[in-house]
Amino acid sequence: MEGQYSEKVMDHFKNPRNVGDMPDADGTGHVGNPTCGDIMELYLKVRDNVIVDAKFKTFGCGAAIATSSMVTELVKGKSVDEALKISNRAVAEALGGLPPIKMHCSLLAEQALKSAITDYYKKHPKK
């Protein structure tokens, strides 16, 4: 099975970055449900419109965990508007690709990110 995943995916699966809760998050994303096999929670910390920290918790397969880990890495240091432009393809590419049947995991990561940013804007309306 390992052979189906790229080295990058396995690396992020074995050593996921930024796992955990963030009680004082500025934006929280929650997507998925147990029936489809994936649930992703994404937390963002924002300072001066820049994402300074990100954390996640994921219920899902190897690809779901790896895409969650990767998306938290990708957003750190980006402005909120830049982060909003990160697509599921970008997450998959950063991981060296995903098996076709697992592409929906990257979509979930994109949705989690969008959901967290939407939540951030709700709490911190643009002036």
Next chain:
Amino acid sequence: MEKVYLDHNATTPLDPFVLEAMLPYYKDIFGNASSIHEPGRLARKGIDEARVKVASLLGAKDPDEIIFTGSGTESDNYAIKGAAAALKSRGNHIITSSIEHQAVLNTCKFLENSGWRVTYLPVDKFGVVDMEELKKSITAQTILISIMYANNEVGTIQPIDQIAKIAKEKGVLFHTDAVQAAGKTPVDVSKLGVDMLSLSAHKIYGPKGVGALYLRKGLKITPLLHGGHHEKNRRAGTENVAGIAGFGKAAELAAKNMREEVTNIKALRDRLEKGILEKIKYTYLNGHPENRLCNTANISFEFLEGESIILNLDMEGISVSTGSACTSGSLEPSHVLTAMGIDTVRTQGSIRFSLGKWNSEEDIDYVIRILPPIIEKLRKMSPLYKET
């Protein structure tokens, strides 16, 4: 690194005695079993001997009741499509269960597309088919009942003798997929009174690419393959002589050693099951507590998805599998656990441990040692898990 293989319901390693029995047919005995010259006769003899051994494992009275095929899947296809084609003037209804292997389920779905009616019987929380439901679903149009002997995912064994009796009373043919049961529990076609039964060599330490269909004497079904006169006109195609010889040896070994092996494997399985359920919280056994294959333990690790557990165990040299979502190439959760009414989260987090004759106590203790920290690490990552 330690290597512990606990996926014997997927496939078993080849027994060295089986390999030894096959090798002559890859070297000197190369003849076509249909040829009348000596090389052909030697190949024929190899097939005939294997047929006797497979018949003997099943308690079949006549070796000619055994037809060699290319796989368990082919045997299932043959039994169901063959019976349907042969009996289409008598009715258009087939009864099966909702927890069959895809080889049966998808064959039935295929027939549904060409006008057949199929009833998929429900099962209880242990995965047992309800006999009253079975009786109720039989109509004048029913020509075949196909219900598996033992389930590949959870190991639950069906009351095959009762089903055979009901089928006989109603004059309906009965086929059972015994691919997982053979070699793990005594299977006796004469005592049970089944009409057709599917087998596969690679689940009993034989080679891949060989299966068999037991077809009760006198029963005629329509062949899947048309061509030469092989297998008494019942399965055309030059025989896989080496594979069949290997199947024969595997059947012989299974018949001889089953009693002892079953005792050992069951003790190890129980040790594994007890170890996991005691050491790890929020774990649940799926399948029948007693009427279950001696080697199978399907356990749900709540709050987790199965694949993440499998990958972590794989990194430690432990091979297991799951019927659930992602890993099997489908995104649907296990149809077996779903039919048993297991809730979705527990279905997603189910792992199948299936033991074999060469597993040791050390193997089991290694798994029991390795597993708890993996589960803990993954649960820390799960949004469904709140530490208490």
